[in-house]
Amino acid sequence: MGLVVQKYGGSSVADAEGIKRVAKRIVEAKKNGNDVVVVVSAMGDTTDELIDLAEQVSPMPAGRELDMLLTAGERISMALLAMAIKNLGHKAQSFTGSQAGVITDSVHNKARIIDVTPGRIRTALDEGNIAIVAGFQGVSQDKKDITTLGRGGSDTTAVALAAALDAEVCEIYTDVDGVFTADPRVVKKARKIDWISFEDMLELASSGSKVLLHRCVEYARRYNIPIHVRSSFSGLQGTWVSSEPIEQGDKKVEQAIISGVAHDTSEAKITVVGVPDKPGEAASIFRTIADAEINIDMVVQNVSAASTGLTDISFTLPKTEGRKAIDALEKNRAGIGFDSLRYDDQIGKISLVGAGMKTNPGVTADFFTALSDAGVNIELISTSEIRISVVTRKDDVPEAVRAVHTAFGLDSDSDEAVVYGGTGR
Ligand code: ASP
Numbered sequence: 001m002g003l004v005v006q007k008y009g010g011s012s013v014a015d016a017e018g019i020k021r022v023a024k025r026i027v028e029a030k031k032n033g034n035d036v037v038v039v040v041s042a043m044g045d046t047t048d049e050l051i052d053l054a055e056q057v058s059p060m061p062a063g064r065e066l067d068m069l070l071t072a073g074e075r076i077s078m079a080l081l082a083m084a085i086k087n088l089g090h091k092a093q094s095f096t097g098s099q100a101g102v103i104t105d106s107v108h109n110k111a112r113i114i115d116v117t118p119g120r121i122r123t124a125l126d127e128g129n130i131a132i133v134a135g136f137q138g139v140s141q142d143k144k145d146i147t148t149l150g151r152g153g154s155d156t157t158a159v160a161l162a163a164a165l166d167a168e169v170c171e172i173y174t175d176v177d178g179v180f181t182a183d184p185r186v187v188k189k190a191r192k193i194d195w196i197s198f199e200d201m202l203e204l205a206s207s208g209s210k211v212l213l214h215r216c217v218e219y220a221r222r223y224n225i226p227i228h229v230r231s232s233f234s235g236l237q238g239t240w241v242s243s244e245p246i247e248q249g250d251k252k253v254e255q256a257i258i259s260g261v262a263h264d265t266s267e268a269k270i271t272v273v274g275v276p277d278k279p280g281e282a283a284s285i286f287r288t289i290a291d292a293e294i295n296i297d298m299v300v301q302n303v304s305a306a307s308t309g310l311t312d313i314s315f316t317l318p319k320t321e322g323r324k325a326i327d328a329l330e331k332n333r334a335g336i337g338f339d340s341l342r343y344d345d346q347i348g349k350i351s352l353v354g355a356g357m358k359t360n361p362g363v364t365a366d367f368f369t370a371l372s373d374a375g376v377n378i379e380l381i382s383t384s385e386i387r388i389s390v391v392t393r394k395d396d397v398p399e400a401v402r403a404v405h406t407a408f409g410l411d412s413d414s415d416e417a418v419v420y421g422g423t424g425r
């Protein structure tokens with residue numbers, strides 16, 4: 001008898017009907033002879049609605065209280081799901097993150113899991129229960145406060161529990177049939193990927209693909225937990241994310257040269273204008289940013305104009321950190337010694353990801369050709385061993401993604417990219 005962890009996202013449990021549908025699926029897995037642990041997200045857009053509500057009573061809600069509020073969303077869905085399962089004649093018990101033994105650090109709103117002690121889950125399973133765990137939350141080790149893992153954190157809860165319980169697989173149920181070669185909301189001809197390596201999936205996730213969060217994939221890779229991403233609305237096989245290619249029939253699925261195209265419109269660009277071209281300048285700019293606890297993404301520095309000896313440095317960062325970064329730089333303007341700052345939040349990033357890039361020299365050229373054929377201007381470029389990313393105007397992103405997708409032969413013949421639910425909010 002195996003142990004499976006299943007995670008259902010908000011769009012899968014958006015209403016009472018959804019909860020009943022999911023309950024049936026869970027019972028199926030149990031009837032197939034598995035021990036089943038379920039991680040559930042808040043219903044539909046509950047989390048967003050709770051955040052809106054918090055902002056109506058306070059422009060900057062206290063982190064501790066916001067976590068207390070948001071975790072209520074998952075408590076609602078876990079209890080309802082347990083009730084629905086019992087109604088089908090099976091034993092179920094719901095648990096908060098804290099009760100399930102999800103121990104985190106004490107950084108509110110983006111806590112990290114530091115340990116999982118699932119004793120109560122084990123006991124519940126041993127007593128024949130299906131265990132339902134509230135996603136995206138834990139309890140801090142030192143203060144014993146309730147914490148959340150950051151938006152979309154239920155996937156990480158699921159993988160962490162799968163690792164702690166030594167599960168065979170972590171199934172992530174969502175509103176699409178798996179991981180696609182591009183966002184199916186943008187590319188109708190996106191193709192479902194049968195298998196993808198942890199490495200390529202990590203790059204896609206950090207390049208803006210929202211189907212799985214980076215932290216969740218990182219966790220899965222560290223503990224070598226295979227993830228099966230699939231739809232709760234269809235019975236189709238989804239996408240396997242694991243270290244080794246899966247078997248299909250009697251042959252292994254081959255590693256694709258290009259896994260997919262990701263895009264991200266959540267970043268902004270800051271240009272520091274008129275920086276003296278001498279050692280230590282970049283260091284003091286990025287020290288300032290780091291001290292403000294802001295993560296940056298791409299960086300470019302131009303050569304200085306010979307006449308002035310001044311240069312510009314641009315970098316990208318999450319839009320949500322824009323204000324903080326500008327304030328921090330302004331405060332240190334004298335120390336750093338720049339002329340002015342430019343802030344641009346109308347940018348988008350397009351990334352091509354695939355391990356095959358390492359050994360296929362034409363990929364970069366083909367990527368740029370596809371963009372130029374689509375009339376898309378490139379503003380910044382960055383690369384890793386298995387990824388090329390460019391920054392363009394935000395408005396160009398959908399067109400650019402489709403052009404690159406087609407150019408790399410990723411388009412499917414059928415319109416298989418179905419989006420079953422969710423408001424995409
Ligand atoms: N409910 C949380 C959110 O919407 C966590 C999750 O869905 O994974 O971000």
Ligand code: MG
Nearest residue numbers: 010041042047
């Ligand atoms: Mg959600």
